[in-house]
Amino acid sequence: xxxxxxxxxxxxxxxxxxxxxxxxxxxxxxxxxxxxxxxxxxxxxxxxxxxxxxxxxxxxxxxxxxxxxxxxxxxxxxxxxxxxxxxxxxxxxxxxxxxxxxxxxxxxxxxxxxxxxxxxxxxxxxxxxxxxxxxxxxxxxxxxxxxxxxxxxxxxxxxxxxxxxxxxxxxxxxx
Numbered sequence: 063x064x065x066x067x068x069x070x071x072x073x074x075x076x077x078x079x080x081x082x083x084x085x086x087x088x089x090x091x092x093x094x095x096x097x098x099x100x101x102x103x104x105x106x107x108x109x110x111x112x113x114x115x116x117x118x119x120x121x122x123x124x125x126x127x128x129x130x131x132x133x134x135x136x137x138x139x140x141x142x143x144x145x146x147x148x149x150x151x152x153x154x155x156x157x158x159x160x161x162x163x164x165x166x167x168x169x170x171x172x173x174x175x176x177x178x179x180x181x182x183x184x185x186x187x188x189x190x191x192x193x194x195x196x197x198x199x200x201x202x203x204x205x206x207x208x209x210x211x212x213x214x215x216x217x218x219x220x221x222x223x224x225x226x227x228x229x230x231x232x233x234x235x236x237x
Contacts, residue, residue: 078228082221085139089214089217091131095127095128096128096211098124099121099128099207100207102120106196106200109193111193114191114193114196117196118199125180125181125206129177132173146228147225165216166213169212169213169216170213173206173210176206176209177202180202180203183202
């Protein structure tokens with residue numbers, strides 16, 4: 063079986079292999095939700111003034127749900143997945159992993175900053191909000207979507223080369 067470019071044809075399923083499969087599933091779900099949120103946010107520019115409240119409330123709900131899913135993903139990967147990778151990688155790749163973690167953290171800071179900025183806009187007063195103000199508020203959400211997409215790509219690019227190597231070594235050890 064091939065998962066996100068990783069061969070999962072191991073003779074023996076491992077906890078790490080299951081973690082990689084979970085990460086793939088979570089990335090797929092998050093990417094789907096992210097795409098849906100992004101496309102919904104793009105509709106604001108074509109929405110009528112009387113529909114702004116409906117669209118903004120939908121965006122607020124969708125963004126809150128996505129943010130919760132991302133936080134759950136981060137909690138799990140920080141407690142379970144990345145410690146396994148760190149044990150395997152050890153000191154030999156620490157500088158490159160450290161740099162990648164720094165990049166991941168910066169991407170997350172941007173996501174969080176833009177989501178806070180979106181929530182700070184008075185979207186609850188959408189009935190009296192001008193279309194320009196609504197578009198400005200949504201621009202923060204669109205920026206958060208781009209930053210989150212970058213985060214997911216960086217996380218995948220950082221993890222999967224190591225995962226391929228780890229699974230090959232695990233398979234070799236047990237064959």
